[in-house]
Amino acid sequence: MVVLNRRLLLGLAAGGAAARLAQAQEARAQDMPAHEKALYEAAKSEGEVTWYTGQMQAEPSEALGRGFSERYPGVKVNVVRSTSQVAFQRLAQDMRAGIAQCDVFSSTDHSHAAHLKRQDRLAAYRPRNADGLIQAARDAGDPDGFFHVTYLGLYLMARNSNAVSEAEAPKSWKDLTDPKWRGKIAVGHPGYSGAITSWCLLMRKMYGWDYFKALEKNQPQIGRSSGDPVTTLNAGERVIGAGIPSATTLLSISRGNPITLIYPTDGTLMVPAPSAVLRNAPHASAARLFMEFLTGPEGQRVTRRFFGESLRDDVPPPPGARPLSEIPLITADPEALERDGQEVKELWRDTFGV
Structure with missing residues (x-):
């Protein structure tokens, strides 16, 4: 007769958990296409991948890292999340010091990738999974395969609905210069956020730099990340957010x-x-596998959980978001972003004093 003591029960439980884990890993392996399996075998010997990213906030970035490791057990993701400008500065410091630490670099600033390509700092790699991206994402990638769009950010405005009604809320970017919003607006900083740099370029193109001189008179609270105003609105410190990410805002609304x-x-x-x-x-190898994950359906499903726009037809759009076809969209010209991005950052500092 077998005596079921505590140690034996724990051993049986552990054995059962290990068996279930092995079965789950085997199922995932069978689900992998051949090109992922080959990369995975090579990546397991490397054991990790380091990702410098400014594309999403910390929580979804960490979730993507965990999602990758769940799909590819034995390969850990070191998530180094910051604003895009800080991520680029960190990478530049590594390069000046001769340090090879970053495997995959992700930014909201197209000029970062274009600059790195010109400096021969990028590896040409075209993820097979990128073939399934929507046309807009494929078109915005590098035709030579040195970088690919893995995230599509939408940046707009928001109001604290306890303090500002729909009727009195601003309807356009131009409305933010109305004196009634003095001391009530929160916004990010182009010196830290690539998305805010794009926004500055477009506002200057549409309304001239006088737009920002008028905005400065309304004394906006200036953070760093484009997502900082969401926290400010939640706290009721300001009531209007400008240039804030749709995904971060929808996640906050859902909570x-x-x-x-x-x-x-x-x-x-x-x-x-x-x-x-x-x-x-x-x-x-782990870096290439991570690019397959970011462009593939598994990675896009993780992004969608945090209300990021889906870049694939086989992954539905996030709940609560308007279909892209119903939204008037504006996008900064990549050449203008690279040519004039630094200029608008300097103009911003001159105008706002930060």
Whole structure:
């Protein structure tokens, strides 16, 4: 007769859990297409991948890292999340010091990827899964395969619905210069956020720099990330958010915060955000596998859980978001972003003093 003591029961439970884990891993392996299986076998020997990213906030970025490791057990993701400008500065410091630490770089600023390509810092790699991306994402990627769009950010306005009614809320970007919003607006900073740099370029193109001189008179609260105003609106410190990400705002709304999106009548900013494998990536196979994950359905499903726009027809759009076909969209010209991005950052500092 077998005596079922505590140690034996724990051993049986552990054995059962291990068996279930092995079965789940086997099922995932069978679900992988051949090109992913080959990369996975090589990536397991590397054991990790380091991702510098400014595309999403910390929570969805960490969730993507966990999702990758769940699909590819034995390969850990070191998520280094910051604003896009800070991520680029960190990478530049690594390069000056001769350090190869970053495997995959993701930004909301197209000029970062274009600059790295010109400097021969990127590896040409075209993920097979990128073939399933929507046309707009494929078109915004590098034709030579050095970088690919892995995230499509929408940036718009929002109001604290406890403090501002729909009737009195601003309807357009231009409305933010109305003196009635003095001391009530929160916005990010182009010196840290690639999305805010794009927004500045478009507002200057549409309304001239006098737009920002008028906005400065309303004394906006200026954070760093484009997502910082969401926190400010939740706290009731300001009541209007400008240039804020749709995904972060919808996630906050889903958690019961009193925020309502405002789609500006003069256009919602769309930012195709690129990712790339570094030429000197220390975990080259894991880096390529991570790019397959970001562009594939599994990665896009994780992004959707945090209300990110889906880049694939086989992954539905996030709940609560308007279909892209119903939104007037504006997008910064990549050449203008690279040519004039630094200029608008300097103009911003001159105008706002930060």
